[in-house]
Amino acid sequence: MKADTGTAGAAQADPACRERLPLAAQDGPVSMTISRVARLHRIAAGKLLKGLGLYPGQEFVMMHLWDAGPVRQSDLIKAVDLDPSTVTKMLQRLEQAGHVRRRPDPDDRRAVLVEATDASCGLLTEVRRSWGELEDHTLAGLDLGERAELARLLARVETNLCVETADCPEEARRQALRR
Amino acid sequence: MKADTGTAGAAQADPACRERLPLAAQDGPVSMTISRVARLHRIAAGKLLKGLGLYPGQEFVMMHLWDAGPVRQSDLIKAVDLDPSTVTKMLQRLEQAGHVRRRPDPDDRRAVLVEATDASCGLLTEVRRSWGELEDHTLAGLDLGERAELARLLARVETNLCVETADCPEEARRQALRR
DNA sequence: GCGCATTCCTTGGCCGACCAAGTTAATCTC
DNA sequence: GAGATTAACTTGGTCGGCCAAGGAATGCGC
Numbered sequence: 001m002k003a004d005t006g007t008a009g010a011a012q013a014d015p016a017c018r019e020r021l022p023l024a025a026q027d028g029p030v031s032m033t034i035s036r037v038a039r040l041h042r043i044a045a046g047k048l049l050k051g052l053g054l055y056p057g058q059e060f061v062m063m064h065l066w067d068a069g070p071v072r073q074s075d076l077i078k079a080v081d082l083d084p085s086t087v088t089k090m091l092q093r094l095e096q097a098g099h100v101r102r103r104p105d106p107d108d109r110r111a112v113l114v115e116a117t118d119a120s121c122g123l124l125t126e127v128r129r130s131w132g133e134l135e136d137h138t139l140a141g142l143d144l145g146e147r148a149e150l151a152r153l154l155a156r157v158e159t160n161l162c163v164e165t166a167d168c169p170e171e172a173r174r175q176a177l178r179r
Numbered sequence: 180m181k182a183d184t185g186t187a188g189a190a191q192a193d194p195a196c197r198e199r200l201p202l203a204a205q206d207g208p209v210s211m212t213i214s215r216v217a218r219l220h221r222i223a224a225g226k227l228l229k230g231l232g233l234y235p236g237q238e239f240v241m242m243h244l245w246d247a248g249p250v251r252q253s254d255l256i257k258a259v260d261l262d263p264s265t266v267t268k269m270l271q272r273l274e275q276a277g278h279v280r281r282r283p284d285p286d287d288r289r290a291v292l293v294e295a296t297d298a299s300c301g302l303l304t305e306v307r308r309s310w311g312e313l314e315d316h317t318l319a320g321l322d323l324g325e326r327a328e329l330a331r332l333l334a335r336v337e338t339n340l341c342v343e344t345a346d347c348p349e350e351a352r353r354q355a356l357r358r
Numbered sequence: 359g360c361g362c363a364t365t366c367c368t369t370g371g372c373c374g375a376c377c378a379a380g381t382t383a384a385t386c387t388c
Numbered sequence: 389g390a391g392a393t394t395a396a397c398t399t400g401g402t403c404g405g406c407c408a409a410g411g412a413a414t415g416c417g418c
């Protein structure tokens with residue numbers, strides 16, 4: 001395989017000499033590539049974030065908190081669009097790590113207010129830098145036109161995947177396609 | 180914020196009227212989109228696979244087993260390029276679910292031979308169909324040229340992400356770029 | 359005011375995925 | 389052939405994710 005250190009992250013051997021797709025995946029070559037890219041991208045992000053004391057996935061929560069200031073947890077959940085339980089547990093860990101502070105909402109005793117700690121705000125710059133590094137690494141060798149085209153195509157794919165395949169078969173899809 | 184349905188799977192509201200990126204992500208817009216697409220794609224795949232009794236991630240293992248027949252577990256691990264422990268646990272569950280059979284390798288008492296059960300082979304067709312559906316859904320509205328371009332760009336991204344950012348700074352990168 | 363539905367969050371369970379260690383068996387070295 | 393190395397899993401732990409259920413506070417209907 002690679003001249004890799006032997007650690008797991010290498011992924012799918014070199015794509016250059018990638019063997020033919022598995023039989024069951026022949027009808028979905030792009031999906032296959034998306035899956036691989038997704039994993040590699042997450043691993044790459046995780047590697048950069050690890051040095052900052054964050055686990056992959058936590059970035060998005062922190063990013064929102066840095067931007068929005070103190071928010072109700074339910075708003076945060078809507079913003080990052082994760083399962084409430086996922087956010088709860090992640091926040092418990094982020095709090096314990098000192099990246100986040102939580103306090104009850106005085107106006108609604110069910111709710112919890114969340115905010116990034118001052119200490120964590122130092123991370124903002126580093127996360128931004130790491131995120132930029134990741135972008136450079138990801139898009140290396142693509143010129144501006146190609147990057148724009150990739151962004152456009154991915155945005156379209158995102159739109160497609162946002163609309164349920166079964167529900168709202170036509171109407172919602174068409175609505176989502178207005179761009 | 181958005182006119183989202185509020186259901187969990189919707190993800191990041193409509194990308195069409197996507198608010199500006201978080202501050203910390205401004206230098207990585209494509210990376211942001213990749214992350215979102217990745218999650219949506221995995222969710223979509225998971226939904227299709229769930230009906231077949233598979234969890235997301237297991238498809239890749241099964242695909243390889245269907246193609247390759249009985250293989251040593253170590254070869255399977257290399258093929259799907261996952262952590263050995265991940266594969267071990269996944270196989271234990273797949274075995275208990277009746278999708279996979281495992282037996283010791285007579286030639287090497289350390290090794291384990293794995294193969295798809297006859298029962299699971301019925302799944303092959305359905306997985307292939309689901310995978311095709313996923314592809315259609317993912318690429319809806321893209322013409323053949325756009326699909327090819329997307330595939331090309333993603334392949335390049337995959338290549339980029341395969342080469343370590345720190346190690347082998349130039350040589351391996353250049354080697355990987357031969358395509 | 360009372361009851362019922364909603365909203366908000368938490369807990370527990372399960373899976374994929376990783377790392378770190380550890381065990382057993384093969385292999386290489388001398 | 390004994391000893392060290394390497395290869396092939398396992399186990400245990402941790403995280404991000406999901407679903408399902410549950411408890412607590414709020415809001416609504418009447």
